[in-house]
Amino acid sequence: MASGLDASIVKSFWDCFESRCLTVIGDAYQSINKQRQIDISWDEENISANIYHHIDENVKAIEWNIFVSDECRQYTEKILENKKKAKNSARIDLKMVTNWNKQRVRYFVEAKNLIESDTRKAGRKTVVRAKKWHKRYIETGINHYLDGHYPPNGCLLGYVLQGDPSRIVRLINALLREKSRLNEILIKTDSGFESIDCMYLSRHEISGEARIIKHLMLKFGNFSISPFSAKGA
Secondary structure (H helix, E strand, C coil): CCCCCCHHHHHHHHHHHHHHHHHHHHHHHHHHHHHCCCCCCCCHHHHHHHHHHHHHHCHHHHHCCCEEEEEEEECCHHHHCCCCCHHHCEEEEEEEEEEECCEEEEEEEEEEEEECCCEECCCCCCEECHHHHHHHHHHHHHHHHHCCCCCCCEEEEEEEEECCHHHHHHHHHHHHHHCCCHHHCCEEECCCCCCCCEEEEEEEEECCEEEEEEEEEEECCCCCCCCCCHHHC
């Protein structure tokens, strides 16, 4: 965030803006859980569509001058120079924007579906593999925030569609340990928000610079679909 202001003032504004973004995300989550029965049959995009809708209508977001957009393309310099097709650009699920000190200030959100155990969607024979989703959370969630695929100023949402968030995090951490990324495991923290039950932090180092990613584990619905043993599938 380029500005001629003192660094402490910039940080204070950023912390406030991030806190407000997390507040409206938490409000959206609580509203959806009251209105919808979200389960394993839901695609990420449909859940994110509900998150978007509730943030867009949130009176706090309106009062705080926060604008939300979805499926946001990330235009790199190569795209702007016509060296790469814009239609192939990376997309991130949500972007929240406000105006401050004659600048745009942005906060980005990427979401991933998560389950604890292998299961099936209703009426489907195909098995949904929990570990595949855990790997995807790391490879196209955490890693994309670290490798420049997504802007660093944002968070991850885990849409927990089956199982317990803490056990899912333990399984994700086990995969990080297998990759010798012990220092990057997710650690539970107090979110500070009544509407957000489970928040974790992971710490990373990129080119000597410390990077912290917030992970909000949003547990949805009452589930009628039970996990099963893969051996019995």
